[in-house]
Amino acid sequence: MLFVRDPDNVEIVAVGDGNLNDVARLRDKQNSSSSLIVKYAPPFIKCLGPEYPLTVERGSVEYQALVKFNTASPGCCPKTYFYDTDSRIICMEDLRSYKDLRREMIQGVCSHEAVRCIARHIAIVHRENHVAKLSTADMDALLKQFGYTDLVQLTEQYVFTKPFTKDDPTNHSCEEVSAQVNLVYDNPQILANAEKMKKIFLEKKECLIHGDLHTGSIMVLNDSAKLMDIEFAFVGPGAFDVGCLIANYIMSYYQHMSEGNRKFAYLTIDFCKITGTTYFENMTSYTGDMAEYIKTFMSEVAGFAGCEIIRRILGAAHVEDLEGRPLAAVDALGAGVRLLTAQDRIDTMDKLMVIAHMLT
Template sequence: MACVGGLVGDTDQFLRVVRSHAHLEDNLACLGPEYPLAVERGSVEFQALVKFNTASPGSCPRTYFYDSTARIICMEDLRSYKDLRREIIQGVLSDEAVKCIAKHIAIVHRQNHVAKLSTPDMEALLKLFGYTDLVQLTEQFVFTKPFTKDDPTNKFSEEVSMHAHLVYDNPQVLANAEKMKKVFLEKKECLIHGDLHTGSIMVCNDSAKLMDIEFAFVGPGAFDIGCLIANYIMSYYQHMSDGNRQFAYRTIDFCKLTGKTYFENMTSYTGDMDGYNKNFVSEVAGFAGCEIIRRILGAAHVEDLEGRPLAAVDALGAGVRLIVAKDRIDTVDRLMVIAHMLT
């Protein structure tokens, strides 16, 4: 993706131009040209950026225009911001930035929730953010292929291969992964980011911006939070492996702070609030387990665990425990106990 600086009108605000790849050149980096992405993703991303910033101003880079012919999005320059994954690998992340992330996604979910929108507005949202090629990729590369033994796109180290049976030979893991896929595909709850991991967030001190929103669609809000918490959990195992126990323990606090901040701000719900929140956390646990497993057994790994096979094995165990126990997890504290084997 090419980025070019520029100016708009009389403003002094630097911009960057994000040019969508051509049809045959636009593909998943981890898989290569055999998996091209639809060019329509630029339009989806632009519409999502507008929706997110309308709901929660400052949640994403400001957008200035989208040229559908040239497939160019012109947006705010974030040169003062840094990639969250790179920062957290170095052991740098403030509590305020964690709260900022959780608050933004909670408000986006709240303002674009089935409990808040009229029937015509919900239908319009579904029309804008329905089942796209990118959602299909998520279905395949998060919920299907990583749980399919001998799928050719899967890749993992020899050390991890010795523990892959924990997934492939466990009927409960496979059955619950299928259940989570069904929730992902069928629960039309709210507008979600759809790919919320630490590599799709930019941070600057206590501020955060959500990026790469081309996977946005109307789905279960727990998927966003599950993916985000899964990435904090994998960071925990990275830092424990590196001997940085102090920051590893902080990632547990990040997960708890994410849950607390989210529920303080996501006040749209169906049914009774207590039941809704408990089920939400159960879904978060299931989605977190799927995300961890796919990042270790599947095609797209995370830099946090690269070159750390023992940390990857430990994280894989956490993913398995979360999927197996998801129906018994109804608080973030309990999720943390099971993910980290805490006492």
């Protein structure tokens, strides 16, 4: 990218609306096809403001994770060019022709092959960086490189703790949802299971995970997909990634059902099933009996999906799929409550689908 050597030849355009970081596109004024993405980590949570400080080391973690992910499953993430430790800036490939998966799904656009591509990438990353595959020395090195960070603590707080704390000031919801919060706060089983899932999230050192896998952190181009925003990466339970992804497909289902778009809503159920099938086809690193591993994994997926749905409706970081759609948000909240309540009885994707969508 020689054009960046001449500041007068560089056009800078802000892109993205992430909760944590600032992202800009640097483009050659004389050649619009020549560009790169610059990502900057401010010392606070962007969506909450300077009064919520956050370590800037997340940029270094993300850079290392991007390299690790692309090594395991080539092309699963944008290429990285370099990371500047002083300015806390990552320079990476500009996926100009790719589109944000969440915004595509809001419009009712997503292919089965793109869903397979996502599941295959994350399964391979898990497989190649799994405790069952790595030597003790390599696993120790992975744990040291991707251990407990401020962002893992952020997930602990904003996924598993604050949304389940009735009077936490960072929580917010629309009037229709507020009338239903007793489903969470007056339900001892929900609160106990949220604590249980938090314990698994923090203590199960299984494999390298994305740590924040949702439809807004994935870019798609026809049948291909790339994973983005990997600063939350750490060694944890593989089911957390899959559970968060499934949760986002479920929320999309309720968005489209509320709008009468049943055809695409039903496609999101296919996406969940494809995700499960493709993941297990590629995820061949596991400990213990395979049948028991799958049952435990799916139970954890259900619990994590329930937590993700609830926190996206009651917590600080909502999703565009449900914003301005109160009936969809209420229905999705019910799905999250059912999944988290029944997580220890869910051991297949089919059961998860029945409970999440109240299918008969």
